[in-house]
Structures are given as C-alpha cells and as structure tokens.
Amino acid sequence: xxxxxxxxxxxxxxxxxxxxxxxxxxxxxxxxxxxxxxxxxxxxxxxxxxxxxxxxxxxxxxxxxxxxxxxxxxxxxxxxxxxxxxxxxxxxxxxxxxxxxxxxxxxxxxxxxxxxxxxxxxxxxxxxxxxxxxxxxxxxxxxxxxxxxxxxxxxxxxxxxxxxxxxxxxxxxxxxxxxxxxxxxxxxxxxxxxxxxxxxxxxxxxxxxxxxxxxxxxxxxxxxxxxxxxxxxxxxxxxxxxxxxxxxxxxxxxxxxxxxxxxxxxxxxxxxxxxxxxxxxxxxxxxxxxxxxxxxxxxxxxxxxxxxxxxxxxxxxxxxxxxxxxxxxxxxxxxxxxxxxxxxxxxxxxxxxxxxxxxxxxxxxxxxxxxxxxxxxxxxxxxxxxxxxxxxxxxxxxxxxxxxxxxxxxxxxxxxxxxxxxxxxxxxxxxxxxxxxxxxxxxxxxxxxxxxxxxxxxxxxxxxxxxxxxxxxxxxxxxxxxxxxxxxxxxxxxxxxxxxxxxxxxxxxxxxxxxxxxxxxxxxxxxxxxxxxxxxxxxxx
Amino acid sequence: xxxxxxxxxxxxxxxxxxxxxxxxxxxxxxxxxxxxxxxxxxxxxxxxxxxxxxxxxxxxxxxxxxxxxxxxxxxxxxxxxxxxxxxxxxxxxxxxxxxxxxxxxxxxxxxxxxxxxxxxxxxxxxxxxxxxxxxxxxxxxxxxxxxxxxxxxxxxxxxxxxxxxxxxxxxxxxxxxxxxxxxxxxxxxxxxxxxxxxxxxxxxxxxxxxxxxxxxxxxxxxxxxxxxxxxxxxxxxxxxxxxxxxxxxxxxxxxxxxxxxxxxxxxxxxxxxxxxxxxxxxxxxxxxxxxxxxxxxxxxxxxxxxxxxxxxxxxxxxxxxxxxxxxxxxxxxxxxxxxxxxxxxxxxxxxxxxxxxxxxxxxxxx
Numbered sequence: 050x051x052x053x054x055x056x057x058x059x060x061x062x063x064x065x066x067x068x069x070x071x072x073x074x075x076x077x078x079x080x081x082x083x084x085x086x087x088x089x090x091x092x093x094x095x096x097x098x099x100x101x102x103x104x105x106x107x108x109x110x111x112x113x114x115x116x117x118x119x120x121x122x123x124x125x126x127x128x129x130x131x132x133x134x135x136x137x138x139x140x141x142x143x144x145x146x147x148x149x150x151x152x153x154x155x156x157x158x159x160x161x162x163x164x165x166x167x168x169x170x171x172x173x174x175x176x177x178x179x180x181x182x183x184x185x186x187x188x189x190x191x192x193x194x195x196x197x198x199x200x201x202x203x204x205x206x207x208x209x210x211x212x213x214x215x216x217x218x219x220x221x222x223x224x225x226x227x228x229x230x231x232x233x234x235x236x237x238x239x240x241x242x243x244x245x246x247x248x249x250x251x252x253x254x255x256x257x258x259x260x261x262x263x264x265x266x267x268x269x270x271x272x273x274x275x276x277x278x279x280x281x282x283x284x285x286x287x288x289x290x291x292x293x294x295x296x297x298x299x300x301x302x303x304x305x306x307x308x309x310x311x312x313x314x315x316x317x318x319x320x321x322x323x324x325x326x327x328x329x330x331x332x333x334x335x336x337x338x339x340x341x342x343x344x345x346x347x348x349x350x351x352x353x354x355x356x357x358x359x360x361x362x363x364x365x366x367x368x369x370x371x372x373x374x375x376x377x378x379x380x381x382x383x384x385x386x387x388x389x390x391x392x393x394x395x396x397x398x399x400x401x402x403x404x405x406x407x408x409x410x411x412x413x414x415x416x417x418x419x420x421x422x423x424x425x426x427x428x429x430x431x432x433x434x435x436x437x438x439x440x441x442x443x444x445x446x447x448x449x450x451x452x453x454x455x456x457x458x459x460x461x462x463x464x465x466x467x468x469x470x471x472x473x474x475x476x477x478x479x480x481x482x483x484x485x486x487x488x489x490x491x492x493x494x495x496x497x498x499x500x501x502x503x504x505x506x507x508x509x510x511x512x513x514x515x516x517x518x519x520x521x522x523x524x525x526x527x528x529x530x531x532x533x534x535x536x537x538x539x540x541x542x543x544x545x546x547x548x549x550x551x552x553x554x555x556x557x558x559x560x561x562x563x564x565x566x567x568x569x570x571x572x573x574x575x576x577x578x579x580x581x582x583x584x585x586x587x588x589x590x
Numbered sequence: 591x592x593x594x595x596x597x598x599x600x601x602x603x604x605x606x607x608x609x610x611x612x613x614x615x616x617x618x619x620x621x622x623x624x625x626x627x628x629x630x631x632x633x634x635x636x637x638x639x640x641x642x643x644x645x646x647x648x649x650x651x652x653x654x655x656x657x658x659x660x661x662x663x664x665x666x667x668x669x670x671x672x673x674x675x676x677x678x679x680x681x682x683x684x685x686x687x688x689x690x691x692x693x694x695x696x697x698x699x700x701x702x703x704x705x706x707x708x709x710x711x712x713x714x715x716x717x718x719x720x721x722x723x724x725x726x727x728x729x730x731x732x733x734x735x736x737x738x739x740x741x742x743x744x745x746x747x748x749x750x751x752x753x754x755x756x757x758x759x760x761x762x763x764x765x766x767x768x769x770x771x772x773x774x775x776x777x778x779x780x781x782x783x784x785x786x787x788x789x790x791x792x793x794x795x796x797x798x799x800x801x802x803x804x805x806x807x808x809x810x811x812x813x814x815x816x817x818x819x820x821x822x823x824x825x826x827x828x829x830x831x832x833x834x835x836x837x838x839x840x841x842x843x844x845x846x847x848x849x850x851x852x853x854x855x856x857x858x859x860x861x862x863x864x865x866x867x868x869x870x871x872x873x874x875x876x877x878x879x880x881x882x883x884x885x886x887x888x889x890x891x892x893x894x895x896x897x898x899x900x901x902x903x904x905x906x907x908x909x910x911x912x913x914x915x916x917x918x919x920x921x922x923x924x925x926x927x928x929x930x931x932x933x934x935x936x937x938x939x940x941x942x943x944x945x946x947x948x949x950x951x952x953x954x955x956x
Binding site (some may be wrong): 499502513 | 642643644667668669670671672673674675677678679681683684685694695697738739742
C-alpha cells in the first residue's frame with residue numbers, strides 16, 4: 050500500500066527566510082546514517098555478489114531467456130498501468146465532480162479492492178475462471194468441458210488491474226479535490242466548452258497525479274510475486290523464485306534480481322522526469338472552494354452501471370467466491386488450530402516489524418525535517434530504496450548474505466524483521482515526517498528558552514505531539530507486513546507459517562478451501578489499513 | 591554607570607553568504623524596553639534569535655550581565671541564558687493546559703505553584719489554568735505566552751512580532767496591556783516589529799535596523815523629528831525634502847527663509863526635511879502653488895501641493911482648513927522646533943547660534 054509513501058516523498062519547503070540548517074547533533078545523525086547504511090546493505094551485497102561472479106553472471110543472463118523475462122515484465126507493467134489509469138480517470142472524476150447516484154458509497158467501495166492481497170485475487174481468478182473452475186462447473190450441463198486457459202498474461206493483467214486501480218484513483222481524486230474551480234471557470238468564460246475545458250485545462254492539471262498513481266501501480270505490478278506465480282506468468286519475480294527455489298541457480302537469481310532493481314529504479318526516474326517544469330497548484334491564497342458538480346442528466350444511470358460493473362468484478366465476485374470456499378472449507382472440517390498458530394505468527398512478526406521500523410525511521414525523520422542538508426538528503430534518498438525494491442530482491446540478497454556471512458542469522462526471525470524494515474521504512478519515515486512537520490520548531494525553541502535541555506525537550510514536547518503520527522505509521526507497517534509474501538516465504542524460519550504463506554502454499558497446491566479461510570482473515574485485517582488510508586484522504590481534504 | 595544587561599558588539603550572522611546581521615552594536619540598560627524596528631528581511635528577527643541563542647553568530651560577541659554568552663570562544667546554550675522568548679505564533683504547547691505551559695520553565699522550582707499563580711495574575715488570566723491553548727482567544731494565547739516567558743524570572747524577555755497575529759482592534763488593546771505587564775514585571779525587553787506605531791507605543795527606545803546594521807537608536811520622537819539619515823527620515827514617516835542653502839546663519843528655500851538660526855558656514859546643495867505637520871497652508875490668489883490632492887485623515891486634512899517650480903510639498907493641517915483641489919495656496923513653514931538639513935543623505939550638524947526657537951535639544955545631532 051504505497052499511497053501513503055508517495056504522499057510523503059521528499060519535498061522542498063518554501064517560505065520564511067532561508068536559514069542554513071545547523072549541523073545536526075551526533076545523537077540524530079549517527080543513528081540515521083546507520084539506518085541508511087543498513088538499508089543499503091542488501092542492495093550493495095546483491096551488486097557485489099553478481100559482479101563477484103563476473104563473466105559467469107553475464108553468461109547466465111545471456112544464456113537464460115532473460116530478454117523474454119524483461120519484455121514480459123515491462124509489457125505487463127505497461128498494460129496494467131494503462132488499464133488502471135483508463136479505469137480510474139472516469140471513476141475519480143465521477144465520484145468528485147458529478148451527481149452520480151450514491152456518490153459517497155461509490156467513493157468508498159472503489160477503494161476497497163486494495164484490501165485483497167494479489168495472491169488472494171489471483172487465487173479467486175483461478176478458482177472462478179480456471180479451465181476447470183467454478184464458471185466451467187456451471188457451464189458443464191451445457192456441454193462445456195473446459196474453458197480456454199486464461200493463465201499467464203491475460204489472467205495477470207485482469208487480476209492486477211482490478212486490484213491496483215485504486216492507487217491511481219486515490220491520487221487523481223486527491224488532485225481533483227485540490228483543483229482550483231476558478232481555472233475551469235476561466236476557461237469556460239474564455240469561450241471553451243466543457244469538453245475542451247476538460248482536455249485543455251483539467252486533464253493537464255491532473256498529469257502529476259496520474260503519473261504518481263501510475264508509478265504506484267507500475268511498482269506494485271513489477272514487484273508483485275503472488276499473482277504472477279499463481280497464474281504462472283514468467284515475469285521477474287516468479288522466474289527469480291524458480292531459479293532460487295527449484296533450479297538452485299543462485300547466481301542467476303541474484304543477477305536477475307539486480308536487473309529487476311535496475312528496472313524499478315528506471316521506472317522511478319521516468320516518473321520524476323515526467324513531472325516537468327510546470328507548477329501544479331493553486332497560485333492564489335484564499336479559502337478553498339469545493340469542486341463544482343456537473344449534472345450527468347441522461348448519463349447518470351449508465352455511469353451508475355459502470356460503477357456497478359467495476360465493483361462486481363473487483364470486489365463482489367472475488368469476495369463471494371472466497372466466502373463460498375471458506376464456508377465449504379469449514380464444513381469439510383479444515384483444521385482451524387493450524388490457522389490460529391499462523392495468525393499468531395503473523396501478528397508476532399508484524400508487531401516486531403512495526404516497532405523496529407518506527408524506531409529506525411524516527412532519527413531519519415528528525416534529521417530530514419529539522420536538519421535539512423546533504424546528510425539528510427543522502428540518508429532520505431537511501432531509505433527511500435525500499436519504495437522501489439521488490440520484496441523478492443531484498444529477500445534473496447539477505448538469504449545469500451545470511452548463508453555466507455551470518456549463518457547464525459540465516460532463516461531466523463531477526464533477519465526476516467530486517468527485511469521488513471528495509472521494505473517498509475519509507476512508510477514509517479513518511480508518517481513521522483508529516484507529523485514532525487506539523488510541530489513548529491518554535492515549540493522546541495520555546496521549551497529550550499524555558500531552560501530544558503534538547504533531550505528533555507524532545508521527550509516532553511516533540512514526542513507527545515508526534516505520537517499519533519508515529520502510531521499511524523506503525524499501524525501501516527503492521528498491516529503491510531501481515532500481507533507481505535515473497536520475503537516471508539524466502540526468509541521465514543523453517544516450519545514458520547504465517548497467514549500469507551499458508552494461503553500461498555494451500556493455493557499453489559490447489560487446496561482452495563484451505564486457502565480461503567486464512568485469506569478471509571487476512572482481508573479483514575487489511576481492511577483496517579484501507580480505513581487508515583481513507584481516513585488520511587478525508588483529513589487531507 | 592551600571593553594566594548593561596545586554597551588549598552586542600560587532601555582531602555578525604551570515605546566511606548563504608549574505609550578512610543578515612552586519613557588524614551590529616547594541617546596548618540595553620536594565621528595565622528598558624527596546625523596539626527593533628525595520629522592514630522584513632532587515633535582520634531584526636535574526637538579531638533576536640542570536641540573543642536567545644537559537645543562532646550561532648559568525649562574528650562579534652554577545653554579553654549578558656557582563657558575561658560573554660556568544661563569541662569566538664564561547665557559546666552558551668539557549669536553555670542556560672535565562673532569556674524568555676515570546677514567539678510570533680506564541681508557540682504554546684498544544685498538549686498542555688495553560689497552567690502546565692506556564693509551569694514548564696519552573697520544573698525544579700520549589701515555589702512553582704505560587705510563581706505560576708503570580709504570572710497568571712500578572713497577565714490577567716487567573717481562573718483559566720485548566721484551559722487548553724486551543725480554547726483561548728488570540729489575545730489570551732498571547733497572555734499565556736507572556737506569562738510562560740516571565741514565570742521563571744528571566745533577565746531579559748524577547749518578543750518576536752508579538753502583535754502580528756492579532757486582529758487590528760485587539761492589537762491596540764494588547765499594546766497597552768503588554769507594556770503594562772512588562773513595566774509591572776520590571777523586566778528588560780527587546781521586541782521586534784515592522785510597525786512604527788507599535789514601536790513608538792511600547793518602546794522606550796527604538797533601534798531602526800537597515801540591512802543588518804543599526805541605522806539609528808533613540809526615543810521614538812527623536813527618530814521622527816531628528817533622523818540622522820535620509821533612510822531613517824523616510825522610514826519614520828512622510829516627509830518633503832526641500833532644496834535649501836545656508837546663508838548668513840539662515841536656511842533659505844524656495845518658499846522662503848525658515849525661522850531658525852544656524853551656526854554654520856554658507857553652504858548650498860542641502861535639503862531641509864519638512865514633516866507634513868511642519869507645513870501650513872493659507873488660501874491666497876497670489877500663492878506659491880496649488881492643491882494637487884486632498885485626503886481626510888481623522889481630524890486632519892492631508893494635502894499635496896505643487897509649487898509653481900514643480901516641487902511637491904506635503905502638509906497636514908486641521909480639518910477646518912478645507913481647500914478644494916486646484917485652490918491656490920501660500921505655503922509657510924511653522925515647525926515649532928528645529929528642522930533637520932541633509933547633505934548627501936546624511937543629517938548636517940547645525941549648531942544653534944541665536945536663542946533656540948523652542949526646544950534646546952532640537953539641534954542635537956550625532
């Protein structure tokens with residue numbers, strides 16, 4: 050769930066006399082730099098290992114069908130991004146700017162698909178639309194013995210698009226809320242009709258939102274492991290997993306991971322470059338007016354139908370299929386005690402990850418907000434790596450590192466927690482950053498002028514004020530960890546089962562009923578994370 | 591002569607290569623209220639922050655009670671300086687009640703309860719101890735900020751644009767209140783403002799800051815009527831600078847001789863500064879100029895007159911002198927005090943020769 054992260058991407062603050070920030074005290078920069086170095090470690094090790102293998106790695110890359118993997122991954126990323134954008138643009142506009150029936154209901158419902166982890170979504174796709182799936186079962190009496198195979202690309206495209214379009218929807222919607230209505234009014238008064246105004250004024254204003262939402266979807270798709278594995282589409286993540294797990298070709302797996310990281314960084318840079326040089330915000334101060342509402346008239350009910358269709362395919366169908374199999378599973382007497390231990394494991398590692406990530410993120414956030422400068426910029430950029438790094442790449446790097454240099458840590462909980470910290474650090478830093486920025490440095494100065502030392506000032510003034518933000522960040526990390534699959538799968542101690550890995554192993558052996566119950570439980574849990582995101586969207590308005 | 595409470599010597603602070611505070615010298619006696627006045631970006635807030643200890647100077651020293659608190663080899667942390675600070679946005683701790691805010695600086699004081707009560711009484715907030723800051727009006731928030739800064743009994747209290755967050759009607763009331771509170775507490779105070787009236791209302795002294803340096807220090811009236819530089823003259827209010835020369839101990843201008851004896855050799859190429867209230871107008875068909883512009887300001891008319899030579903002169907006279915635009919008028923200079931002459935944008939020292947017209951110190955120039 051990366052919406053929150055993007056919202057907190059490093060920004061330039063304006064206003065006030067430009068004071069040169071003082072040199073940060075060691076108690077802040079030392080731990081922050083340490084965190085930065087630790088985060089850098091997996092990436093450096095991956096590069097070092099691949100380069101260490103020298104020509105062997107290059108040979109393997111060329112001998113293996115690497116180009117096919119790259120092209121398939123890029124093709125999937127491009128088409129999922131395009132599909133989600135085309136889907137999200139009308140959905141966003143209709144929920145913010147039109148008199149669509151039940152607008153408020155739809156604006157919540159269209160975000161809910163985010164609660165479905167990709168592997169659960171893919172599982173539902175297989176269950177419902179597989180060659181011998183439920184649909185085929187219903188068609189059997191009509192003489193249909195087998196449905197066409199939709200695995201691979203079409204299945205991945207459909208599943209990932211239906212699950213990830215809310216990312217673009219959320220960013221476009223936020224931009225539509227912020228849009229100055231006077232811009233459209235100026236355009237109309239200058240003689241442009243509603244359509245010309247939309248394409249010449251509104252849409253260009255939405256460009257950064259579309260780009261950042263698209264970036265979220267692209268990175269989500271690129272790093273997705275669950276859906277493409279279950280649907281057997283040979284993109285980076287699944288290929289890497291096979292090379293690591295079944296083919297035991299670790300050098301190739303490492304080399305492919307490094308290429309994957311390079312692709313992710315490339316996508317990140319593309320989004321940066323697309324921002325261009327225009328300014329996209331209200332130029333005038335003054336009270337924000339709410340967006341004006343466009344009457345749809347005879348298009349009102351077709352629009353309603355469009356929403357119903359999207360909600361059916363992205364939410365109602367998968368959830369009812371899931372419910373059906375969960376009920377069947379319970380009726381068939383699936384053992385529930387295994388489920389409870391998996392749930393307990395999930396909660397245990399997620400809580401540890403949330404605590405560790407928040408603690409690691411705090412000095413970085415303080416450094417970034419209170420002592421901007423080159424150290425802060427470097428550390429922040431490094432910790433931002435987790436945003437682009439696919440979980441499988443981090444997991445592999447840590448496996449190799451553990452096996453070669455830190456055998457006592459190999460396949461232990463601490464190493465797993467470390468992977469989570471690297472992956473989710475941007476979330477924790479982001480929310481700590483936002484709440485710190487709301488605490489005026491004057492409060493701290495006032496406290497010091499009243500005779501308190503810096504550490505006392507932090508514990509009596511700053512910390513109590515940023516605590517809600519820190520806890521929200523911890524909550525997000527907790528929920529993200531609950532859903533995380535590839536790193537948990539690869540780094541988890543032997544015999545260590547979480548909800549996510551239980552679903553995955555049951556699903557990959559086609560025990561649908563066994564997978565359905567933990568999946569339902571996980572969806573309930575991750576609903577809270579969506580509620581958190583929606584709560585933030587509401588407050589930002 | 592007692593030691594000044596604060597002495598800044600050669601104080602310098604650079605931001606990105608620009609001297610925000612530029613070799614500034616400043617002294618403050620005990621119990622004095624000093625206004626640092628100047629446009630935004632002139633370095634007045636930076637000066638305040640240097641004294642508070644939130645910025646480290648790049649040069650010069652700051653002494654407090656004879657002790658160096660910032661200098662080439664010394665830097666005292668802000669929490670050790672015993673300097674109270676009232677911030678522009680008050681910076682009240684939002685998670686603490688009024689009482690907790692005021693008590694924050696008294697953590698180790700055995701007498702804290704009494705001191706908190708006394709501070710709140712001084713600012714007139716007794717009874718609001720348990721409120722939280724967001725439940726207070728702007729004026730009340732400012733009182734809390736003052737009480738909090740005063741409670742630990744600081745040597746000096748610093749106020750950064752203390753009235754800029756209040757609405758105009760409240761601002762006037764709080765000016766009177768803040769002056770009373772500071773006086774009653776007997777504390778030495780420095781406050782920063784860009785508002786001339788505010789500086790004059792509260793400050794015993796005004797230090798006008800220009801590009802990081804002190805342009806002039808003095809009583810508010812001194813700065814208005816006896817500016818030492820054209821910058822001070824212009825900043826403190828509207829003025830006409832009339833070309834003048836000194837001839838036989840008299841100041842001669844195109845509208846006549848100014849009733850003021852000066853002991854200076856003949857000189858040309860000077861300007862005499864006329865505040866609008868120094869200039870009087872009489873309707874006269876044979877006058878030297880005509881009314882160009884009229885504006886009512888309270889009980890006074892403000893006029894701009896174009897002399898036949900083309901020179902513009904400003905005048906402010908009682909509302910009973912109502913001249914329409916275009917009326918021909920005689921312009922006379924009736925200052926009631928000595929006027930200041932400038933040469934090359936600096937005031938010229940004109941020692942009085944004859945008996946002074948009104949006040950003896952009217953000719954004091956630095």
